[in-house]
Amino acid sequence: MKRRTSIEEMNAICTMLISDFLKKFHYSNTRVIDIEDFVTRYLGTTILYEDFAVDVPGRGGFISDGEQALPVLRNGMRQFVIFPENVIVIDSSLNSMDNLAKYRFTVAHEAAHFIMCKHVGGDFTAAFHTEYVDGEYYTTEMLKEMMSFSETVANRAAACLLMPDFIVEKMHHSADG
Numbered sequence: 001m002k003r004r005t006s007i008e009e010m011n012a013i014c015t016m017l018i019s020d021f022l023k024k025f026h027y028s029n030t031r032v033i034d035i036e037d038f039v040t041r042y043l044g045t046t047i048l049y050e051d052f053a054v055d056v057p058g059r060g061g062f063i064s065d066g067e068q069a070l071p072v073l074r075n076g077m078r079q080f081v082i083f084p085e086n087v088i089v090i091d092s093s094l095n096s097m098d099n100l101a102k103y104r105f106t107v108a109h110e111a112a113h114f115i116m117c118k119h120v121g122g123d124f125t126a127a128f129h130t131e132y133v134d135g136e137y138y139t140t141e142m143l144k145e146m147m148s149f150s151e152t153v154a155n156r157a158a159a160c161l162l163m164p165d166f167i168v169e170k171m172h173h174s175a176d177g
Contacts, residue, residue: 033164051093
């Protein structure tokens with residue numbers, strides 16, 4: 001039986017995981033979460049980079065279920081690749097200093113889907129992180145997917161992974177004093 005998790009519950013889980021990650025890997029007095037290290041060493045997942053060949057604007061991240069193929073460009077040819085389950089695939093265009101914030105959020109968003117799957121259970125379904133691109137056309141189905149409860153929770157969880165309350169509060173107090 002599949003159940004939903006609340007945003008509050010997901011935030012608590014993400015805060016606990018980040019706190020444990022920081023302790024386990026001896027990060028002390030950090031102000032920035034190393035999201036790649038969290039995803040690869042702590043969660044044990046893999047991050048790969050590909051040139052996405054999707055028809056939907058704004059798709060920058062994908063977490064695989066081991067079944068759904070992802071269209072990518074390789075050697076100038078569109079290919080459909082099935083990645084192993086729980087592999088996070090990031091569009092290569094995000095892997096640059098110009099897109100660092102978008103890249104970090106996309107990795108955290110996909111990590112949040114991984115965490116939700118482990119926490120909520122049930123059948124895992126491959127998911128895209130799709131950022132709304134102003135002026136582009138989206139079908140009703142795509143908008144429903146982009147604004148679904150699962151995507152909303154993943155977005156909020158990504159923010160929590162990148163900026164857990166205890167770090168935000170520490171930074172706020174250090175700015176005051």
